[in-house]
Amino acid sequence: MTKRTSKKEEGNKFLPSRKDYNYTTVIDRFEKYAFTYYFAYELAARNNYVAESLIFLKDLFDLYLVLDEINRSSSLTVTNIEKAVEKIFTTEEMCKIIISRLVDDFDNKQLPSKLNEIDFRELDNNISSLIYFKADKLYEEYYVIYIPKEEQSGKFNKIYNPFKYIELDKSLTRYMNFRNNEESHNEEKDYKINEAKNDYFMVYQEIIDKNKDFSLNVIYPNYRVNLRDFTNTKIALNLNIPKTELLEYVEKIKDEYDSKNSIIRTRKELLKEKIKVNKTEQKKLLKAISSLDNKKIGDILFIYDYYYYCNKNYPNKLIGTIKEEIQEELTKFNGFRVKVNGIYQSVPYKKFLKKNPNFTLSAEQSSDNKADITTRSIASKYNLIKKYIDGDEPLYKTLIEL
Numbered sequence: 001m002t003k004r005t006s007k008k009e010e011g012n013k014f015l016p017s018r019k020d021y022n023y024t025t026v027i028d029r030f031e032k033y034a035f036t037y038y039f040a041y042e043l044a045a046r047n048n049y050v051a052e053s054l055i056f057l058k059d060l061f062d063l064y065l066v067l068d069e070i071n072r073s074s075s076l077t078v079t080n081i082e083k084a085v086e087k088i089f090t091t092e093e094m095c096k097i098i099i100s101r102l103v104d105d106f107d108n109k110q111l112p113s114k115l116n117e118i119d120f121r122e123l124d125n126n127i128s129s130l131i132y133f134k135a136d137k138l139y140e141e142y143y144v145i146y147i148p149k150e151e152q153s154g155k156f157n158k159i160y161n162p163f164k165y166i167e168l169d170k171s172l173t174r175y176m177n178f179r180n181n182e183e184s185h186n187e188e189k190d191y192k193i194n195e196a197k198n199d200y201f202m203v204y205q206e207i208i209d210k211n212k213d214f215s216l217n218v219i220y221p222n223y224r225v226n227l228r229d230f231t232n233t234k235i236a237l238n239l240n241i242p243k244t245e246l247l248e249y250v251e252k253i254k255d256e257y258d259s260k261n262s263i264i265r266t267r268k269e270l271l272k273e274k275i276k277v278n279k280t281e282q283k284k285l286l287k288a289i290s291s292l293d294n295k296k297i298g299d300i301l302f303i304y305d306y307y308y309y310c311n312k313n314y315p316n317k318l319i320g321t322i323k324e325e326i327q328e329e330l331t332k333f334n335g336f337r338v339k340v341n342g343i344y345q346s347v348p349y350k351k352f353l354k355k356n357p358n359f360t361l362s363a364e365q366s367s368d369n370k371a372d373i374t375t376r377s378i379a380s381k382y383n384l385i386k387k388y389i390d391g392d393e394p395l396y397k398t399l400i401e402l
Contacts, residue, residue, distance in 0.1 A: 014313040015325075016305050018333035023298035030294055033200060036399055037225045039289060041144075042301055043396035044227065046308075046389045050142050053134050057146050061156060064127050128159035139165050143228040143397055165228075172218060176204060191215070197222055230401045232267070266402045289399070299330055303378055304385045323375040328361060331372040339368035346372075 016022070030038040044050050138144040145165045148156055179193065194205040199222065206216040223229050235253065237246060257264045268274075292300075303326055310322045335346040352369070353359065361371050388395040 015309050016302060018298070018302050018329045020302075022305075023302045027294045027298040027301070030297065034221070034223050034225065036289060037223050037227055037229065039297060040396045040399045041225045041227045042297075043385075043389050043394070043399075044142060044144050046301075046304065047142065047394050047396075048390070049392070050138065050144055053138055054144075054146065057131060057134055058148075060127060060131060061148055061160075064124075064159060065155060124159055131160050135160070135165070139228065141392075142394075143400065145226045145228065147226050169218070169220070172204065172216075175216075179206075199224075227400070268402060285399070295334070299334070299373070300381055300385055302326075302329070303382050304389065307382050320375075323378050324361070326378050327371050327373060327375055330378075331361065334372040337370040337372060344370070 026042075045054070135146045138146055145162065147162045148160070176195070182189070190209045192207045192209070194203060196203050201222050202220045204216060204218045205214060207213065208215050221229065221231055235250070237249075239246070253264075256262050306326050306329070307322060310317050310325075332349045335348045336352040337344045338347045338352065339345075356369065359369065388399075
C-alpha cells in the first residue's frame with residue numbers, strides 16, 4: 001500500500017478539487033433533454049484552441065470597452081492606451097502587437113501628436129473583423145458559438161452580432177420579420193399568429209383565415225448551450241395522438257437513422273465528405289453517455305482537468321503520483337466502496353476513516369474496502385476523454401453531428 005503525501009505538503013495549490021464549482025454546480029445544471037449538448041460543450045471548452053480563442057475574444061471585447069471610453073474622454077494619451085492594453089493582455093509581446101495595430105503603425109516619435117487623428121470608426125471595423133475571424137472559425141470548425149457576457153452584450157452591437165450564428169432557420173426568420181413589419185403598418189390582417197417559447201422549445205404557428213389551416217407550424221428546441229445544435233431535420237407530427245404512439249414513431253425514425261444502411265443521409269454523407277466515426281460506433285458512444293449521471297460526468301471532467309493542470313504546472317510529477325492523487329480526491333468526494341452482504345455500498349470518506357483509522361489507499365485493491373475508483377480506471381477514462389477534447393479534430397463534434 002502507498003502512503004499518500006497531502007496536497008499541502010506537496011504544495012499543489014494550482015490543481016482543481018472535485019468540490020469545485022465546475023464539477024458540481026455547473027454539471028448539476030445539465031438537463032436530461034439536452035444532456036449530450038451540455039456534455040459536448042464542456043468537452044469543447046477544454047479544447048486548447050477553443051479555450052484560447054474564448055479568452056482572446058473576451059480580452060478583445062474588454063479592450064474595445066476601454067478604447068471606446070478613452071475615445072469619449074479627453075484623456076487620450078499613449079500612456080493611457082498602453083496601461084489599458086497591459087491591464088488586459090498579459091504578455092509584453094501581445095501589448096506591442098495590439099498597440100501597433102491600433103495606432104496604424106505610426107512611428108513612436110510621432111505617436112503623441114498623431115493620437116488625436118486616429119479614426120475610431122475604423123478601429124471599430126478592425127476589431128470587428130478580428131472578432132468575426134475568430135468567431136467564424138469557432139463556429140465552422142469547432143461548433144462553438146461565442147456570446148459576450150449578458151450584461152455587456154448591448155455594448156457590442158456596433159462590432160458583433162451573435163445572432164448570426166444562432167439562427168435555426170434563416171428563411172423562417174426572414175418570414176417572421178416580414179410579418180412583424182407588416183403588423184406594424186397594417187391594423188387589419190387576414191391571419192392568426194402564435195409566437196412563443198419556454199425553457200425547452202420555441203413555437204411559431206400561423207393560420208390564414210380563409211384557409212383555416214396551418215400555413216406554418218414549427219417547433220424548435222431551445223438548447224441554452226453556446227454550441228451549434230444541428231437541428232436541421234423536420235419531422236411532421238400529429239400532436240393530438242397519444243404520447244406512446246408519438247414516441248414509438250420517433251423511435252422508428254431514430255433506429256432507421258442509426259442503422260448501417262439507413263435511407264436517411266447525414267449532411268456529410270450527401271456531400272460525400274469523410275466521416276471519422278461511423279454510425280455504429282457513435283451509437284455505442286451515445287448509449288454510454290446516456291447511461292452516465294451528473295456525478296460521473298463531473299468525475300470524468302475532473303480527471304481530465306487534473307491531468308491537464310499537473311502537466312501544465314507540475315511537469316516533473318510522475319504519472320503514477322497523478323493517478324494516486326486523483327484517486328484520493330475522488331474517494332474523498334464520493335466515498336469508499338464497502339462490501340455489505342456481498343454488495344458494494346458507498347460510505348462517506350470521513351465516516352469510513354473514523355471506523356478504519358489505519359486504512360490507507362492503494363492503487364490495486366481486492367479487499368472488501370475499496371477506493372471510489374482504481375488508478376487503472378482513471379488512466380482508461382483519461383485516455384478516452386482526451387480523444388474527444390484534444391487536437392484540431394476533437395471527437396466531441398461527432399456527438400452532435402456525424
